[in-house]
Amino acid sequence: MTVIDELVSPHDDAPAANATRIIASDEEAVAIAHELAKRLAEEAGLRDRERRLPRDEVEWFSQTGLWAITVPKAYGGAGVSFVTLTEVVKIVAAADPSLGQLPQNHFGLVDVIALTGTPEQKRFFFAEVLAGKRFGNGFSEKGTKHVLDLKTRVTRDGDGYLVEGTKFYSTGALFAHYVPVLGLDEASKGWLAYIPKGTPGLSVIDDWSGFGQRTTASGTVVLENVRVPASHVFPAHRVSDLPTLNGPISQIIQAAIDAGIAHAALADTLRFVRERTRPWIDSNVERAADDPLIVREIGRLHIQLHAADALLERAARVLDEITAKPETSEDDVARASVAVGEAKVLTTEIALLAGEKLFELAGTQATLSEHNLDRHWRNARTHTLHDPVRWKYHLVGNYYLNGVKPARHPWN
Template identity: 60%
Template sequence: MSTLQAGPETRQRVNTAAPFAALPRPSQPAHVIRSDAEAIEVARRLAAGFAVEASLRDREGYLPIAEVDAYSQSGLWGITVPRAYGGAGVSYATVAEVIRILAEADSSIAQITQNHLALVAHIDLDASEEQKKALFGLVLQGIRFGNAFSEKGSKNVAAFETRLRREGDGVVVNGQKFYTTGALLAHIVPIVAVDDEGKGYLVFADRDAPGLTVINDWSSFGQRTTASGSIRIENVRVPASRLVPVAAFERPTAAGAISQIIQSAIDAGIAAAAIAETVAFVRTRSRPWIDSGKESAGEDPFTVSAVGELVIRLHAAEALLERAGRAIDDALAAPDEGTVNRATLATSESKVLTTEVAIAATNKLFELAGTRSTLSEHNLDRHWRNARTHTLHDPVRWKYFHVGNFHLNGINPPRHPWN
């Protein structure tokens, strides 16, 4: 049932200090997608529906609960589960295209998937065989992973103060988290915590576990309905079977590039949406500039050229996005310093272009469409707000540095989720 069918009285708003209750697990198993082509087809179908109320959800702060249920039940949350465990194991070029398609419709919904997909990759890289069977099985049933990674007050993004201690046949976790994208609507919330020796783990806690409190207090001006916010973790008990070491960055793996390509795809989708909105508004609502001598705004030569430049920059970004996906596939097939570095650098290049075209396109929208495009009734500023907010996730100024440092000095880029 869509939010429109449900009616406004049943919708849940974002930005509240009250704890957000866990959603029920799916009553029916999710569809299992079998091929890359099917994944693209399903993404396009879902995107058409997600786009309908994207502006309303942004303006009113409605959480996309029904949309995310449809999304995970569609099978798209399981497309990276390896074929050996029952999934489609699609190409990361396909993953990027799926996310790009969905982000063009609603970038908040697309971002909700980001951590889930990164976690599926970590399970493949770091979990035991028994854990893979169990956790991949849950994913294919339609279980959603959220995240409890970042900490608002720590020294930097990779400094974790959340602690776990061994107790009996499990662990007890305590700490606080922020930027917990997707956790509100998740069924399982993997928590990054460190033990007394400083070793990091992913602790897969049930969303309704006693002591785990998710608060819907995300107040950014952009990506407003990403189901982000804060989490209190107070003596949360998790069995040892749900404890997966964070080891993928201690050796050459594509883990960082996988996390980054999803971010890049979101920005490409935002750019595509902004360009489409620009074209539609200029064609139907904008007036030609007085000095152009043209009958319609779409004939203004400066506007025509500006749209052409944006489209070319978007196509270049999309080409690098696909290239990065292929490089990640190569790194997964034969992981070593060479393939992983190529994947990391290719994804960094992609992230630079998608960031820049997202910012340019969402800004240029108003310049080309004119003053009337800023009216609140159109809510077109959501594209700029989303682009400006999402592209802050990891600064592209460092992407330039790492790419240049490799080509000039032969220094490989660092391996972590933000690069």
């Protein structure tokens, strides 16, 4: 019986249903990700069609221990490499990109704890993550001038903090044990309040209506007079004020999700062309898979996908190399941001292209709603809007041409 079978169909000799596995190595993380992906892929299309929120699947996912793989070894975690982290995210996203996106912010928030937490905060929150607790997010807001124009306030209130505001694009908050909310203090410095589920004044509303990533529940979080103990509040501004890899880490996870979407779209293209697509009348072949023009396009898509995978792995290795150094410099962060930016350009473009080319190569049959193959393009188009890839071209060009270091924030 596999790890996933134990979680999905527990029996008398199995661990308790709420027992969370603690993963010990990079190899174990990748192996479990492959096991999980097989199960998550089974009804991914149905969940998308019906917008059926993956409550059980999220529980399986976090109980495998995969949400805790970046907890440092000093605190009992696997402390996996970024090469492994991106591979795990890509594997899960290829099975179901909505589920692949759910821990996207969680991993970045684990990094915030590692970078800015006190020893007491690290011990407490890392133990929570190892026990299977999940972080959602309350970062972005609608109707403001830009993504860093925040109206939410996190202000001192006696021996704790008071949080007031409204958030949107709150991926994972509906399924979370903690909803970390980003707000500004009186000096416009950013703070993250890790608010436990059920805290008075915290409301999570399932009003996400995006045409892609439909089961991420990326809707609204409302905070009305929410009181948070000081032990649950972190100085988020430090991850950008100081040279850290928090931005590149956030971005490489985004890129891994897009790469997973591209893999899924291309896999479905191959299956459909082999099994259902009719050859064109002028091709003079018996099978669509022997049509030379289709073969040519399949080759081009694979080359572009493999190039995206290669740049993604290269960027992860840059992060691993920098992490191994005793200190991270501004030059290190700039180099990491550029390497991740290069990867993100290609993962964005191949995710969109693979989702669109599927229909051109598979033919009209592929558009039937019974197949729900449009979910690949819808997911790619929705997720890649997180930040504009056109600015990645500018970031990379400005760095190499003019020696300009990228701005430090979660989108670089």
